[in-house]
Amino acid sequence: MAVGPAETGRFEVNAPGVLAEMRSLIPAGRARPAMVLIVGTLMVVISRHTGAVPFRGADFAGTGSIGSLLSLFLPTFLLFGVLPAAGVGVLFGGQWRSFGLCVGDWKAGLRLLAVSYPVIALALLLPAALTPEIRDFYPIDRTALVSWGAFARLEITRIVVFYTAWEFIFRGFMLFGVEKSAGPWIAIAAQTIPSCLWHIGMPTSELVSSIAGGILFGMMAVRTRSILWPFILHCLIGTTLDSFIVLTT
Numbered sequence: 001m002a003v004g005p006a007e008t009g010r011f012e013v014n015a016p017g018v019l020a021e022m023r024s025l026i027p028a029g030r031a032r033p034a035m036v037l038i039v040g041t042l043m044v045v046i047s048r049h050t051g052a053v054p055f056r057g058a059d060f061a062g063t064g065s066i067g068s069l070l071s072l073f074l075p076t077f078l079l080f081g082v083l084p085a086a087g088v089g090v091l092f093g094g095q096w097r098s099f100g101l102c103v104g105d106w107k108a109g110l111r112l113l114a115v116s117y118p119v120i121a122l123a124l125l126l127p128a129a130l131t132p133e134i135r136d137f138y139p140i141d142r143t144a145l146v147s148w149g150a151f152a153r154l155e156i157t158r159i160v161v162f163y164t165a166w167e168f169i170f171r172g173f174m175l176f177g178v179e180k181s182a183g184p185w186i187a188i189a190a191q192t193i194p195s196c197l198w199h200i201g202m203p204t205s206e207l208v209s210s211i212a213g214g215i216l217f218g219m220m221a222v223r224t225r226s227i228l229w230p231f232i233l234h235c236l237i238g239t240t241l242d243s244f245i246v247l248t249t
Contacts, residue, residue, distance in 0.1 A: 032091050036177035037190060039087055040169055043079040044194040051076035053140050054201035064143030064150035066157065072140075073161040081165030084173040092177070100172040104226025112220050113233055121240050124209070129244035133203045139242040145249055155239050163238070167231040170195045170214070171221040179222070188218035213237075
């Protein structure tokens, strides 16, 4: 007499059927945006452990040397810049302009910078620079407090290696990779969440403000169709905060 699976206690899985059922859960045209979010989130998790001061701790010497700075920033450049760029090439056929790698609407970009930067600098950054929590954390290279050469080296390296990759993965790869299928507001929210979570372990005020920052930078990218303008604003915010701390020390 034949014995069925239930009688033998075996659990048989129809692998092709399971895969087909899983694929059916993703509507047509949504596979690539879903992959963008998964890949982007994975890059954020790995970066948080390899290229962030709270996780690196004593591994980051903070000596003011270019080697020390590169050891901190290069992992994030690879994870946030090089690998997502490869993803654009593979998943989207190298459509770089559609991912914000262009000047975009420069008139709107200049207007947004002219309005937002002075308000942020005077209303948020200057008061923040006077709080012990922020002063204990920034500048991340403490030699920048005593040497303008070290200060310039820190800011230039961070802009070139860190901020470029940061804006590409969040305001380029993740935002524009999701926007077409989900709309601009869902895309802005989707990239704001991981960019905020990356700040866990950093000063509380920065963690909270990163939500507003993610929304603002995302709106700038959508309005100008470019990552250039949120990149410029982000650079100005980081450099201005460090400058206020140095000047008031």
